[in-house]
Amino acid sequence: MKKHTHGNNTTLLENHKLRITPVRQQVLGLFMGKPHALSHSDIEQTLVGDFDRVTIYRTLTSFVDKGLVHKIPAENGVVRYALCKDTCSEEAHHHSHVHFNCGACGQTFCLENISVPTITLPQGYTFTDMNYLATGTCKNCNKAQH
Amino acid sequence: MKKHTHGNNTTLLENHKLRITPVRQQVLGLFMGKPHALSHSDIEQTLVGDFDRVTIYRTLTSFVDKGLVHKIPAENGVVRYALCKDTCSEEAHHHSHVHFNCGACGQTFCLENISVPTITLPQGYTFTDMNYLATGTCKNCNKAQH
DNA sequence: AACTAATTTGCAACATTGTTGCAAATAGAC
DNA sequence: GTCTATTTGCAACAATGTTGCAAATTAGTT
Incomplete structure (x- = not known):
């Protein structure tokens, strides 16, 4: 099997000041190959060659x-x-997009291209991060049912 | 010690078709006495008389x-x-309010009284539930710092 | 007040998820 | 190749959540 994403991964890791190691390349490769979010156990089960559970936690x-x-x-x-x-860096994460969790297939997607309205908090509250999680049925699963 | 919330709790439980038991009355009492959300371990540590961990999970x-x-x-x-x-029932939960998690005190509040804008999902997606989670500093902690 | 059926509880055992300390291995810079 | 800091694997542990089953309890009925 060829490591066709090798070059990309390496650059990305370097850009984020992370040392290039086999686990990191593989885990990053998984993320780049899938359109949806991955859990620790997803990753553990998919990685080729066995890496320690702890290592995967630390990688994430x-x-x-x-x-x-x-x-x-x-x-x-x-x-x-x-x-x-x-736009994310070591300093701060900026995620004003919606996460969508499909009840049918169980997968979680980031919906980047929809507008996210601003929520105004009550007096006295300050916030650093806002998280939107929608639950429902995704495009594919809706199509499958029809 | 007097069970001053007994009446209320009992009615609430009955209304939701739940049998009246000591754990349920106490756990419900905790929720009614606190303005913030409680975790399983919060509850386990606060309950008087020791109930089994499993029972608390099942109660929740x-x-x-x-x-x-x-x-x-x-x-x-x-x-x-x-x-x-x-407005919540056995059939469905309807929570269009924002949950606020304070990084300073660690507590989570439901902000009921702020307006929540509607998010429009892309073509093909249908959703049943929307969840807003803000992270930052709450009123009390901001005041404490001043 | 006693009887009964269905629900709930406690216990034990187990599964999953996440964390920590430390010695050995490795990456990157010289 | 050598050196130093980082990363990995291992072992051990902690926290969180689940399941099966027998005993206790609830709520309804007589």
């Missing part, structure tokens, strides 16, 4: 820290991760 | 099923629960 943590991926907690408590688009 | 599950409380997953994966206002 470092990715979040360096602004490469963001965390998406689902309603049932499952935590997933998805690639950040562009 | 039954409350959610019957539309008495709703689940609020935080960004770090911690799951909390808060009382539903009124």
